[in-house]
Amino acid sequence: MCGIAGAAGKDSEKSVRKMLEVIRHRGPDGSGIFSQSGISIGNVLLKITGEKTQPISNCGALTYNGEIYNFREIAKALDLKTDSDSETLFEMIKSGGIETAVGELDGDYAFAYIENGKISLVRDPAGVKPLYYSTGNGFAFASEKKALYTIGESKSEIKTLKPGHMLTFCAGNIIEKKVSGFPSGEILAKDAQDLLFEAIERSVKKRQFVPCAIAFSGGLDSSLLAALCRDAKLYSAGMAGSHDIGQTEKAAMLLELSDNLHLHELTMDELESAIPAVIRAIESCDPMKVSIALPLFFASKDAHRDGFRVMLSGQGADELFAGYKRYESMKPSELGIALKKDLDNIAENNLERDDAVTMANSVELRVPYLDRNVIELALRIAPELKIHNGIRKYILRLAAGKILPDELVWKEKKAAQYSSGIYSAMEKIARKNGYRGERALGRYLGELKQQD
CATH class of the missing domain: 3.40.50.620 (HUPs)
Structure with missing residues (x-):
């Protein structure tokens, strides 16, 4: 479990460092950044599963937040010896591509994969793990909105990646499509x-x-x-x-x-x-x-x-x-x-x-x-x-x-x-604290938010 962030364009690595600092509470055990072709991705780590540090890179690169509960079975099928779900996910993507990998995952996740100047963002079908992105000043993404605010993005420019969707950013173009969901079946009334x-x-x-x-x-x-x-x-x-x-x-x-x-x-x-x-x-x-x-x-x-x-x-x-x-x-x-x-x-x-x-x-x-x-x-x-x-x-x-x-x-x-x-x-x-009348609580909380 951790926090992830990334950016494309001029000073992308600087932007990622600023975003990771804002979400360091999500990962107090370590951090890392990888840059390639004007794109930088990063991670702050809360160590739970395995010893693998992030981002993971080998031609492409991965930064990942979540838990994959069937990673050991997948690793065995890939003949991969690892105690890391992030390393397993990386090898799955390298082996069969992102959409094939997503089809095999049992878990809660949000991740970013970069290769050949392209950024791909993916979120689990229920949306258990958050992921936000912005196109206001180039392209950027993070696990929390406040990370995007720190690099100058406005509230109106920040969007939420939909659960079960993959977003691809390349050369200024964005394509978003659904890649996972919950299939329906025969209605059960017995057992x-x-x-x-x-x-x-x-x-x-x-x-x-x-x-x-x-x-x-x-x-x-x-x-x-x-x-x-x-x-x-x-x-x-x-x-x-x-x-x-x-x-x-x-x-x-x-x-x-x-x-x-x-x-x-x-x-x-x-x-x-x-x-x-x-x-x-x-x-x-x-x-x-x-x-x-x-x-x-x-x-x-x-x-x-x-x-x-x-x-x-x-x-x-x-x-x-x-x-x-x-x-x-x-x-x-x-x-x-x-x-x-x-x-x-x-x-x-x-x-x-x-x-x-x-x-x-x-x-x-x-x-x-x-x-x-x-x-x-x-x-x-x-x-x-x-x-x-x-x-x-x-x-x-x-x-x-x-x-x-x-x-x-x-x-x-x-x-x-x-x-x-x-x-x-x-x-x-x-x-x-002196707040009276209609919507007093809302006004009080709103004032606290403005003071932050």
Whole structure:
């Protein structure tokens, strides 16, 4: 896991150095730059898998952010002896080309490959790993928008590479096309819960790391992850006395994992001091986004303090299995369309925020529910099994019932921004700082962003 950046044109190496400095929090373990034919690419490294430094070069060059979970099988097929997923990806591209390589990958990634004056950018099909680019002052790309701002790019000039897409830049021309996605199949109405449990179990096993942490709220999604990864430490943060504090303690007790729980009861002063850092990390002053990001910011900060580099999250389960209240009133046909749309937008709505706030603390976030096989299976499950008799995430609850106590399986959980008590606490902080009336919180956060 790391941060990547690159630029084409005059002073490209200087631009890349400036961008890497801005995103150094994503990779405190090292950095590197490679230049060729007026193009420079670079990397800041958070060492998790293998010892290979980046960028990797041999005629072409690669800089890569992510995790490829089947790289050992691919390396074996290539007769390649390595402990590095980045080296495996490089050899795949050299062997069969980018699109062929992407077709074989099982993982979450964003990478750039340069050869013969051409830059190719690629992003995983769910958009778990972020990638942005700009054509304002030449061509440049980076893992975070703020890196592009530092070389003079304006907000209007920065674009997001779409999930599952490849962008090619050569001689001033850009071509973008879709190279990966999630194929549909026959709709499942039988055996779905067994297949789903097995798929999630495999996904968690792939993403387990020693040592591993879990962003734990005590709800269904994170409780299932905890039950499948019982050696992980559970990190939770909320305002003192909030619903989440009691829920996480009770859930950990029911799972017999109380000794693994690290609970952070936030004070108003702690919250107020962290808000500017979160706004800076997620590059947004939207009250809802900030309130959702704050518990994860503290959880990942605490995990980093305790020596963890990998954290699992339940992100994606609501979009795949109909967890939001707004889904309840939909007919099955409407629900299927709405879920697919929300999956298509999950990177922009949620994943980029979560990646930014955890990587601000040099912690890699892994999302087992957005595993390729889990997504493809979820898309095949009939909508009637996702909301059944008014029960949201019905099929996921049935699957989780294999290892979770009933109290956790069937309990409804409030939205994180409210159950953590953070949204209302931020409103109080805004009032304390003299902000009153309509959109007071938004105006307060906006002022903080301008001061940054």
